[in-house]
Amino acid sequence: MVRVVPDVAAITRTFDYLVPEQWRDGVEVGGIVRVDLHGRRVRAWVVEADPEPAAGVELKALTGFTGVGPASELVDLTVWAAWRWAGRRRPLLVAASPPGRVTSLPAPPPLRPRSATVGPGPTVTAALTHPRAVLRLAPAADRYPLVAAAVASLPDDRDALVLCPSVDQARTLAARLRRSGVAVAAVAQDRPGAAATGEWARAAAGGCVVVGARAAAWAPVPRLGRVIVLDEHDAAYQEQSAPTWHARDVAVERARRAGAPALVVSPCPTLEALAWGTLEAPGRSEERRGWPALDIVDRRDEDPTAGLLSAPLAALLRRAGRVVCVVNRTGRSRLSACATCRELVTCTECADGAMAQPAEGVLRCTRCGAERPVVCASCGATRFRVLRPGVSRLRDELAALVGEEVDEVTGSSAARPESRVVIGTEAALHRVTSAEAVAFLDIDQELMSTRERAGEQALALLVRAARLVRGRETHGRVLVQTRDPDHVVLQAALHADPDRVRAAEAETRQRHGLGPYWAHAIVSGEAAGAFMAALGRPDGLEVQGGSGRWRIRAASHEELCDALAAVERPAGRLRIEVDPLRA
DNA sequence: CGGACAAGCTGA
DNA sequence: CAGCTTGTCCGG
Numbered sequence: 001m002v003r004v005v006p007d008v009a010a011i012t013r014t015f016d017y018l019v020p021e022q023w024r025d026g027v028e029v030g031g032i033v034r035v036d037l038h039g040r041r042v043r044a045w046v047v048e049a050d051p052e053p054a055a056g057v058e059l060k061a062l063t064g065f066t067g068v069g070p071a072s073e074l075v076d077l078t079v080w081a082a083w084r085w086a087g088r089r090r091p092l093l094v095a096a097s098p099p100g101r102v103t104s105l106p107a108p109p110p111l112r113p114r115s116a117t118v119g120p121g122p123t124v125t126a127a128l129t130h131p132r133a134v135l136r137l138a139p140a141a142d143r144y145p146l147v148a149a150a151v152a153s154l155p156d157d158r159d160a161l162v163l164c165p166s167v168d169q170a171r172t173l174a175a176r177l178r179r180s181g182v183a184v185a186a187v188a189q190d191r192p193g194a195a196a197t198g199e200w201a202r203a204a205a206g207g208c209v210v211v212g213a214r215a216a217a218w219a220p221v222p223r224l225g226r227v228i229v230l231d232e233h234d235a236a237y238q239e240q241s242a243p244t245w246h247a248r249d250v251a252v253e254r255a256r257r258a259g260a261p262a263l264v265v266s267p268c269p270t271l272e273a274l275a276w277g278t279l280e281a282p283g284r285s286e287e288r289r290g291w292p293a294l295d296i297v298d299r300r301d302e303d304p305t306a307g308l309l310s311a312p313l314a315a316l317l318r319r320a321g322r323v324v325c326v327v328n329r330t331g332r333s334r335l336s337a338c339a340t341c342r343e344l345v346t347c348t349e350c351a352d353g354a355m356a357q358p359a360e361g362v363l364r365c366t367r368c369g370a371e372r373p374v375v376c377a378s379c380g381a382t383r384f385r386v387l388r389p390g391v392s393r394l395r396d397e398l399a400a401l402v403g404e405e406v407d408e409v410t411g412s413s414a415a416r417p418e419s420r421v422v423i424g425t426e427a428a429l430h431r432v433t434s435a436e437a438v439a440f441l442d443i444d445q446e447l448m449s450t451r452e453r454a455g456e457q458a459l460a461l462l463v464r465a466a467r468l469v470r471g472r473e474t475h476g477r478v479l480v481q482t483r484d485p486d487h488v489v490l491q492a493a494l495h496a497d498p499d500r501v502r503a504a505e506a507e508t509r510q511r512h513g514l515g516p517y518w519a520h521a522i523v524s525g526e527a528a529g530a531f532m533a534a535l536g537r538p539d540g541l542e543v544q545g546g547s548g549r550w551r552i553r554a555a556s557h558e559e560l561c562d563a564l565a566a567v568e569r570p571a572g573r574l575r576i577e578v579d580p581l582r583a
Numbered sequence: 584c585g586g587a588c589a590a591g592c593t594g595a
Numbered sequence: 596c597a598g599c600t601t602g603t604c605c606g607g
Contacts, residue, residue, distance in 0.1 A: 006606085008584050015607040038606035039586050057607050 001059065002027060003048035005089055006037055012088055012569060014047060016054060018061040026065050029072040032097065034064030045093045047075055067103045068204065070096035071220055073257065081250060084557060086521060086564040086576040087243020096218040098200040099192030108207035109183040111156055120149035123282045128153055131261045132252075132277035134232075138290020138496065139267045139466035140476075143230055144176055150228055150263065151182055151209055158225020158260070162211045163247055164188070165234035166430075173230075174211040187212035187219045214239065217247035217254070227255040232264035232273050233460050235581060242575050252276065267466070268459045268498040271505055272516045284497075291496035292469045292476035294462075298485045308389060308441040308481065309401055316479055317402050317421060321436040324468065325423040326461075327394060328445055330410050331358040334366070334388040340381035348377050357384075359392070394441065395423050429464040438465035439479040447487050451582055452514060455489055455505045462493045513553060515579060519560040522580045524549045527572030534567045 003014045017035055019027050027033060031046040041063055053059075070078070070093065078092040120128075124146045127135040137143060151160055164170040170188035177184045185203035187210060189196035203210045204220035212219055214237055229237075229248045237247040248264060249272075255262035264273050267290075281287060297312045308327070317323055334356045336345045345363065347353035353367025357374065364371045375382055386393055391408055398421060399406040407417035409424030409431050422428055422435075429438070440446075446458040462478060469476025480490060492500040510517050523531055525548075532550050537543065541563050542553040554560035557578075564576060 004607090006584095008606090010584050011606075013606080017607065035607085040584085040606090042584085054607075059607055 001050055001053060002033075002046045002062070003051040004033065004035060004044035005047050005093060006035065007043035007045070007090060007094070008037070009088075009090065011090075015044075016051065016057070016059055018059045020061050023062065023065040027062070030069045030075050032066040032069040032101075033062045034066060036060050036063050045069055045075070045097070047089075067101045068098065068105065068201075069093075070218070071204075071222060073254075074218060074220070077218075077250070077254060077257070080253065081245050082243060083561050083565050084249070085243035085245045085578045086561060087245075091241070091243060092218070092245070095215055096220075098197050098204075099189075100194065100197035102197060102201045102204070105201050105205040108205045111207065112181075112183070120145050121282070123280050124149055127263055127280040128261075130263075130278045130280075133261070133263045134269045134273045134277040134279045135263060135265045136269055136279065136281040136287070136498065137265060137267060138282075138287045138471065139463045140290040140292070140471035140474075141267075143265060144173070146265065147173065147177070147228060147230075148180065148182075150226055151177070154225045157223055159206060159221055159223050160209045160226040160228060161216065161219065161221045161224060161251060161254075162209060162228045163216055163230065163237070163251055164211070164213055165231045165236040167213045169230070170211050170213045170216070177209060177211065183208045185210045185219075187216045214247040217245075217250040224254065224258040224260045226260050227251045227262040229262075229264040230266075232266040233268050233270050233456060233463075235457065235460070238579070238581060242577060244577050244579065246579065248273070267463045268456065268492075268501065270453075270456060271502065271509065274502060275516045288496040289473060290466075290471045291493065292466050292478050293472050294490070294494045295477060295479040296485045296490055296494065297479060297481045298483075299481050300483050300485075307397060308394060309397060310481055313439055313441070313479060313481065314401060316437055316439060316477065317398070320477065321420065322432075322434070323421050323437045323439060324428050324432050324435045324465075325394070325398065325421065325439045325441055326426060326428055326465070327389075327391060327423070327441040328425050329388065329390040329442075330392075330412075330425060331356055331390040332360065332393040333357040333384075333386040333390055336384040336386050338376040338379060338381055339383040339385045341376060341379040343376060343378045345376065345384060348372065356390075357386075357393075391423055391425060398423055426461065426464075429461070429468060432468060434470075435468045436475070437477040437479060438468055439481070440465070441481055443480040443482050443490070444484060447482070447484060447489060452580065453505075455501055455508075458489045459492060459498060459501050462489070466493075519554050519557040520578070520580055521552045521560060521564060522549065522577045523552065523574070524577075525573040525575045527570045527574040530570035530572070531567060531574055531576075534570065535563065538563045538566075 003016050035044045074096045078089050081092050082089045127133040167188040174184045174186035185199050185208040187199050206222040210219050210221050232248050239245050252262045297310050335354045345355045347365035349370035350368040353365040355363040356366050358364050395406050395408045405419045406421045407419040409417050409428040411427045465478045488500050488504040492498050540559045544551045
């Protein structure tokens with residue numbers, strides 16, 4: 001007999017089935033089977049073998065054995081993660097399963113003695129000796145020697161799991177390791193298919209270094225000897241849909257359970273990481289070399305209605321080669337005023353939303369989505385002054401300024417930009433592969449963001465820019481236009497000293513009761529009210545909000561997650577976001 | 584989730 | 596009251 005979790009979204013229970021004689025050998029914990037459930041055939045995971053049988057239920061037999069699934073340690077890890085992120089187990093089991101059907105594992109590659117690589121440097125060497133290490137490396141520093149050294153230092157019968165924030169980076173790293181003769185399973189694939197399934201099976205067979213992106217936190221690594229998380233600060237590591245698990249935290253817990261050392265790496269380590277492990281960082285001068293020069297353009301003395309194209313920016317655009325300009329606002333304008341009567345352009349439907357101009361000739365309310373033509377509601381004039389220009393508008397202004405084509409890159413535009421000067425949202429920093437300079441036209445938008453972790457996220461953006469332009473030795477430049485030149489994030493980037501942000505963030509987060517000092521969850525969705533009623537007010541939990549959305553705070557994840565887990569999930573749509581990214 | 588089954592509605 | 600729609604329940 002086995003206990004299974006059916007692959008059906010709304011079902012949170014387990015069910016017991018008899019195992020027919022012919023599959024007795026193949027069916028074990030983690031195995032993927034087919035079962036008859038209420039008149040349908042569905043996929044299911046075996047999560048327990050020979051459980052205590054429930055009384056008075058007539059058991060049915062499994063109707064099929066599909067193949068290999070997550071190893072039993074990972075099945076156990078889904079129990080932990082479902083508790084830690086207060087969610088269902090099914091999405092976690094999906095993440096830990098092969099993308100296609102795996103009926104047998106390939107032979108593992110022959111054991112190759114690992115040889116020490118030369119010169120990882122004393123900082124890396126030190127980081128590799130701690131069971132829980134945080135390694136701070138400047139943005140332009142190459143992380144490959146670190147990964148190579150970590151792989152070389154593995155015992156012959158152990159493998160490493162290496163996580164990168166994006167599929168692209170994972171594939172590049174995997175290719176580089178392969179070229180130097182390391183057996184690699186690259187579980188980061190654009191789409192599931194035969195290739196992805198094959199890599200999963202190779203990883204499950206053992207004898208490979210497993211490299212991948214977020215989902216690879218759940219990849220099979222039967223002989224886990226080390227976990228490495230590159231760019232640990234990257235927000236891409238957190239799953240967007242509930243349960244909102246974080247790949248760093250999953251990977252680190254996995255390492256702990258396997259008794260393997262874990263190493264997280266970042267130019268700007270998060271407070272969560274710093275609270276968890278021992279920090280190693282190179283000396284000041286070495287770290288400084290890996291940060292580009294930062295030009296801070298102080299806009300405090302400018303007329304507030306002046307455009308975003310300052311004289312220092314114009315000079316940079318004339319002088320430098322490829323320049324990427326970043327402003328995190330799509331469309332033509334986010335806020336306008338009538339050029340005639342000076343009235344702000346607001347929504348006539350909901351009365352308090354600002355009207356954005358997503359494209360020429362149309363206004364759309366940022367609050368309620370209502371649209372109307374570009375006509376002033378109070379005087380009827382059709383000429384507006386743009387107060388908060390977006391990418392499209394600035395593209396035209398930039399093209400006029402430099403007298404050449406300027407390509408626009410946003411999340412929705414697909415092609416690689418070809419022009420010398422490029423403007424876009426944050427997406428431009430991902431789409432362009434190298435540049436001589438990056439200019440943030442309105443960095444205050446990031447600095448003043450109400451997002452939780454806003455400071456860290458703004459620094460992460462500067463790190464991205466720094467990666468594009470490389471260190472100061474290659475004359476890379478990053479320019480920021482701001483009305484807050486003394487902001488700690490800018491000062492940290494200016495002095496190549498991310499510790500300043502850590503100190504400031506620690507102080508504000510303690511003061512505001514945020515993570516990692518407190519654990520938070522946001523409960524929303526149509527069944528949120530029923531959930532909150534069932535939760536009640538347990539000791540140690542603070543509850544704020546109402547009308548469909550609640551925020552819960554506790555002094556630790558243990559308290560928070562235990563309380564959330566004690567509530568029986570009501571029927572209906574419910575989203576519980578533990579460690580929310582947005583305030 | 585989605586099949587089963589019951590209850591509700593319509594038209595002859 | 597057959598034939599169909601709509602709603603609620605529950606799975607081994």
